[in-house]
Amino acid sequence: MNLPEGVKLSTLKMNIDDRGTFTELLRESWIEHPKFIQWNAVNSEQGILRGVHVHLKHYDYLTVMRGRILFALKDLRPDSPTENLSAMVEISAEKHQSLFIPPGVAHGFYMLEPSLHIYAVSEYWDMEDELGCHFADKSLEFSWPDANPRISERDLKLPALSDIRPLIPSFTKTR
Numbered sequence: 001m002n003l004p005e006g007v008k009l010s011t012l013k014m015n016i017d018d019r020g021t022f023t024e025l026l027r028e029s030w031i032e033h034p035k036f037i038q039w040n041a042v043n044s045e046q047g048i049l050r051g052v053h054v055h056l057k058h059y060d061y062l063t064v065m066r067g068r069i070l071f072a073l074k075d076l077r078p079d080s081p082t083e084n085l086s087a088m089v090e091i092s093a094e095k096h097q098s099l100f101i102p103p104g105v106a107h108g109f110y111m112l113e114p115s116l117h118i119y120a121v122s123e124y125w126d127m128e129d130e131l132g133c134h135f136a137d138k139s140l141e142f143s144w145p146d147a148n149p150r151i152s153e154r155d156l157k158l159p160a161l162s163d164i165r166p167l168i169p170s171f172t173k174t175r
């Protein structure tokens with residue numbers, strides 16, 4: 001699958017026995033840079049769309065613990081080898097995968113089923129690092145399965161993609 005440079009989609013090993021399952025979600029050795037300092041758990045009803053957000057500083061590392069989520073990604077970093085590439089990735093709890101998203105890659109999440117995703121961030125939550133644009137902006141080139149998702153007031157008021165593009169720093173190779 002063609003993903004923005006630096007985005008990593010990994011399959012996690014689910015150990016199954018007669019009691020249930022055991023899955024390692026993250027080892028520090030799997031990701032050289034950055035270190036993750038905060039974890040979040042997010043429950044969502046079906047039909048919810050979170051985003052589209054993009055960060056100047058922090059990295060996200062996500063996995064789906066229950067349900068099925070469509071992750072939409074777009075590379076907004078000037079000079080990136082995949083500048084302007086859009087991608088849609090579906091992750092379910094059954095096929096345990098993780099998604100690593102560097103700064104400058106816009107992302108939005110549409111819940112195909114009631115879902116629980118957990119994610120780690122490399123900086124503490126800071127609204128200064130919470131940019132975003134309206135999910136239905138055509139220049140995102142996202143094909144959402146739902147033209148009328150349930151979305152927060154904040155996300156509904158997000159600007160056009162063209163308004164935030166000048167704020168995104170140029171691409172730097174993830175160490």
Ligand SMILES: Cc1cn([C@H]2C[C@H](O)[C@@H](COP(=O)(O)OP(=O)(O)O[C@H]3O[C@H](C)C(=O)[C@H](O)[C@H]3O)O2)c(=O)[nH]c1=O
Pocket residue numbers: 040042050051053054107108109125130152154
């Ligand atoms: C991010 C965050 C939020 N909150 C509080 C603030 C709100 O009362 C509530 C929901 O926050 P928000 O509406 O920002 O959640 P999402 O719309 O799911 O956005 C989050 O997930 C999308 C996809 C992102 O990429 C954003 O980085 C992240 O903000 O949790 C906290 O208490 N700590 C936190 O670290």
